[in-house]
Amino acid sequence: MEPRTALLALLLSAALLSPMPAFPASPLPAPMLATRFHDAGDLTHWLVSEKLDGVRARWDGHRLLTRNGDPIDAPRWFTAGWPAQAMEGELWIARGQFQQVSDLVRALRPDQAGWRKVRFMAFDLPGDADPFAQRVQRLRALVALAGLPRLQLIAQTRLHDRAALDARLRAVLAAGGEGLMLHRAAGRYVGGRSDGLLKYKAAADDEAWVIGYRPGRGKYAGQVGALLVEDARGRRFALGSGLSDADRRHPPRHGSVVTYRYDGLTAKGTPRFARYLRVRAEPGRGRR
Numbered sequence: 001m002e003p004r005t006a007l008l009a010l011l012l013s014a015a016l017l018s019p020m021p022a023f024p025a026s027p028l029p030a031p032m033l034a035t036r037f038h039d040a041g042d043l044t045h046w047l048v049s050e051k052l053d054g055v056r057a058r059w060d061g062h063r064l065l066t067r068n069g070d071p072i073d074a075p076r077w078f079t080a081g082w083p084a085q086a087m088e089g090e091l092w093i094a095r096g097q098f099q100q101v102s103d104l105v106r107a108l109r110p111d112q113a114g115w116r117k118v119r120f121m122a123f124d125l126p127g128d129a130d131p132f133a134q135r136v137q138r139l140r141a142l143v144a145l146a147g148l149p150r151l152q153l154i155a156q157t158r159l160h161d162r163a164a165l166d167a168r169l170r171a172v173l174a175a176g177g178e179g180l181m182l183h184r185a186a187g188r189y190v191g192g193r194s195d196g197l198l199k200y201k202a203a204a205d206d207e208a209w210v211i212g213y214r215p216g217r218g219k220y221a222g223q224v225g226a227l228l229v230e231d232a233r234g235r236r237f238a239l240g241s242g243l244s245d246a247d248r249r250h251p252p253r254h255g256s257v258v259t260y261r262y263d264g265l266t267a268k269g270t271p272r273f274a275r276y277l278r279v280r281a282e283p284g285r286g287r288r
Contacts, residue, residue: 028060028086028126030191031067037200040182043165047156050172051179052121054092055101061086075110083142089122095176106282123154126189133185173202205261207280210252214238223248235270242276255283
């Protein structure tokens with residue numbers, strides 16, 4: 001063998017035997033969380049979008065993650081062609097289809113057919129230090145450049161006054177939506193609860209952990225009559241209203257995080273007219 005050929009063979013062998021370098025995922029800041037809507041002042045300083053009833057997800061440039069950083073086992077083709085920059089959005093199918101998306105995210109194996117219905121509706125660039133209005137412009141350019149039907153942008157609009165905001169909320173609710181999100185145009189991305197991100201809904205909602213069950217009576221004998229839950233403030237109460245027959249037969253597991261809706265607080269400080277909505281996370285999967 002000629003010296004040149006022998007050298008090439010040696011280099012090729014070394015390349016095949018050497019492990020591929022590991023590229024670490026881009027670090028993400030803690031997720032920015034919304035506070036409930038309050039007097040936001042001049043509404044022209046805010047960008048308004050629909051609050052989609054999907055599963056919040058984060059793309060770190062390499063992997064798709066839940067809000068808490070747990071990997072989402074989506075099919076590889078779903079994220080193929082996505083930009084290397086970190087993005088945040090909602091995994092969403094359509095209004096009223098939250099449970100289908102949640103089931104896909106929590107499945108042990110990717111449901112290829114189910115994922116073909118899902119879109120990643122991007123709304124922010126968590127690794128970008130500029131104001132939100134500029135982040136949205138860059139995000140719009142990234143989504144347009146990718147040109148993928150499964151990667152889309154949540155529309156952001158400016159409204160001039162409270163009347164226009166309330167009219168927009170009524171239209172979204174009438175169409176089966178959940179509510180609106182208000183993002184301060186000049187706001188920076190800040191991990192944790194922020195007054196720069198507001199959630200505007202007709203009724204308040206919150207999350208609680210399932211800690212037990214109340215047995216059903218009458219036609220629900222032998223089933224679950226209500227979920228016993230505890231919220232982040234340590235308040236314990238029952239959720240019976242809102243449970244379907246299927247929920248009563250197969251209730252959320254002990255330790256699950258559930259979302260409930262309520263209308264203010266009672267004199268004792270517990271949620272008034274609390275109504276079960278859905279499971280947000282199973283035990284061990286974290287809060288989304």
